[in-house]
Amino acid sequence: MNRAEEFKDLVAQYTKFAASEITDDMSLRDDLGLSSLDFMTFLGELEDAFDIEIDLDRAVQIETIGEAIEMMNELVEA
Numbered sequence: 001m002n003r004a005e006e007f008k009d010l011v012a013q014y015t016k017f018a019a020s021e022i023t024d025d026m027s028l029r030d031d032l033g034l035s036s037l038d039f040m041t042f043l044g045e046l047e048d049a050f051d052i053e054i055d056l057d058r059a060v061q062i063e064t065i066g067e068a069i070e071m072m073n074e075l076v077e078a
Contacts, residue, residue, distance in 0.1 A: 024066030
């Protein structure tokens, strides 16, 4: 499983969507319906799963799954 698939598996735990239904252009808030609390909990889980530290100011500007995966990949590879 690649990082994007792992990411979508984590997101799916907070939504009504299966990981296979989540596309890169979906909005975390509008399409997937992540609440602020879900988003913060998800960020913590993401940090643990990929051993990264996410800048909260940058994270709250992320709108789509694709943008989030891109940020995560940058942090993992840094």
